[in-house]
Structure formats: C-alpha cells, structure tokens
Amino acid sequence: MANSVQASVHSLHVYPVKATRGAAPREMTVEPWGPAGDRRWLLTDASGKGITQREHPRLALAASEPLPDGAVRLSAPGLVPLEVAVPDPVRTMPVTLFGEKYEAVPAGSAADAWWSAYLGTEARLMHMDDPAHRRPVEPDFAREGETVSFADAFPLLVTTLSSLEALNSLIAQGDMPDEGPLPMNRFRPNVVLDGTASWAEDGWRRITVGEVSFRVAKPCGRCVVTTTDQATSARGKEPLRALAKHRRFGSRLVFGQYLVPEGAGVLRIGDPAVFEGA
Numbered sequence: 001m002a003n004s005v006q007a008s009v010h011s012l013h014v015y016p017v018k019a020t021r022g023a024a025p026r027e028m029t030v031e032p033w034g035p036a037g038d039r040r041w042l043l044t045d046a047s048g049k050g051i052t053q054r055e056h057p058r059l060a061l062a063a064s065e066p067l068p069d070g071a072v073r074l075s076a077p078g079l080v081p082l083e084v085a086v087p088d089p090v091r092t093m094p095v096t097l098f099g100e101k102y103e104a105v106p107a108g109s110a111a112d113a114w115w116s117a118y119l120g121t122e123a124r125l126m127h128m129d130d131p132a133h134r135r136p137v138e139p140d141f142a143r144e145g146e147t148v149s150f151a152d153a154f155p156l157l158v159t160t161l162s163s164l165e166a167l168n169s170l171i172a173q174g175d176m177p178d179e180g181p182l183p184m185n186r187f188r189p190n191v192v193l194d195g196t197a198s199w200a201e202d203g204w205r206r207i208t209v210g211e212v213s214f215r216v217a218k219p220c221g222r223c224v225v226t227t228t229d230q231a232t233s234a235r236g237k238e239p240l241r242a243l244a245k246h247r248r249f250g251s252r253l254v255f256g257q258y259l260v261p262e263g264a265g266v267l268r269i270g271d272p273a274v275f276e277g278a
Helices: 059-063 109-119 161-172 240-246
Strands: 007-012 025-032 041-044 064-067 072-075 081-083 093-097 100-106 124-127 156-160 193-196 206-209 212-221 252-261 267-268 272-276
Touching: 007 267, 025 193, 041 093, 064 240, 072 109, 081 109, 100 252, 109 124, 156 161, 156 212, 161 193, 161 240, 161 252
Parallel strands: 156 193
Antiparallel strands: 007 193, 007 272, 025 267, 041 124, 064 072, 072 081, 093 100, 100 124, 156 252, 206 212, 206 272, 212 252
C-alpha cells in the first residue's frame, strides 16, 4: 500500500572518490549502477587493496568535486588542488574491495603522488571504466545483471531527517550526550528525504522519487566511519553506541536503506517520494 505521508527530497549527494567529501548538487542523474559520477574512483594501497575512512579517517578532510566528462577535482589541507581526467582504459589493474577483486584503470603518477603525499603512505587512484560489467551488486540481494560502482554494496543509500532526529534524541538520552547531535554527513547518503515518520524506512520495499523507481534492497549496517567527525576527522563513540542499543538488526547496527534503481532518470531537490511496503 502506498504511504500517504507527503515526503520529498531534502538533499542529494555524490562522492566521486570513495571515502572523500563529495558534492551536494541540486539534481542528480541516476544510472543503473548509481548516481552519475558517484564513487567511480577508488584509492588503494600499493598492493591494490581499497582504502577508506575505516583505515584513514583523514580522508574525511579531502574533497572530490565532479567535473565534466567524469573528471574530478581533488583538494585537501596542505596540498595544491589537482584535476584528474578520466584515464584511457587501455590498461586495467586488479583492485580489492571488501575482499573481492575487480579491474580498474590507473589514474596516473600525478594523482598517485598527490594522494601519497596527503596520506603519508603509498597510495594509488583507480577509476572504474565500465560500471555496467565490473562489479555485481551483493549477490544475496541482487537480480541478474545488477551492478554497482565502488560504493560499499549497492547503487544508492537513502536516509531521512526524521530518523536522524530520532537517533539524536537517543544519543542525548544515552551515556555520551555530549557527542550529539550528529549531522547527516556522518552517514554519507546519496538521497536525504524530509517528511517521513521516524524509522518508516524499515517498512519500505519500493520507493519512487520524482521520475525514478527503486527497489529497497536491505538496511544499511553501519561501521566506524559514522563515528568520524567529517569536519575534523576526530573519532568518538556515537552513533554506534546508540545504534547498538536501539537499532540492532541481527549483527547489524542499522541506519538508512540501500536502493537499487529500476530505471534511469533525474532526481531533483523537492521531488516527491512515494513508498510501498511489503
């Protein structure tokens, strides 16, 4: 049954380089594997293993800005900004993300040197040249042919302002109230909705936002990245303490829902959202 609550898009977010600060456009093109330009770039160590804020919280202070034709502009404290063009996919190299191997295209020595200088360790910037074929969606929750960029597991992540308000209330009543209230950027969503009831997303099975319909794949289990202040890179204990007490689903501490597009289209701030339950 459709939800009668009048919900709409509050904000949109893309993160061109996985784990960095991204951009908040007023409209977003949705492709089968996620928002256009979202997490098409991945940082790795010298062995090809993916690097995220889990290992390097200072990535929160580095920004990646999408440029035309898929290029990206990098900026970070202490470094001169660098623009990186999409590399020619004549040569791919293996990368490992969450234990699985994929192919990606090296961005080049200038980008590698820039990131190595910032992180203080050898780093490489890689680009996903063919998101339609490189990385399948998490198999237990995928349909045939569904793929994803270098996002954690699924093409998009949706969160709601009402659930953040409810979570901040739980933090205020908990053991570490001084750590709240938390901003939404702790959760690194692609789509933030306003006008829903708190935790209403637990019952969604399908959602239509503007001209695009999505399947709700599964709840998003949260990790240590949510404890990282995205403005300072300092780490605390919340929201994981509050989620562990109030939002534990099996082994997962849940905030937000993963989405898989059922078609392509454009999302805009203010677009209406309509939900369907089980």
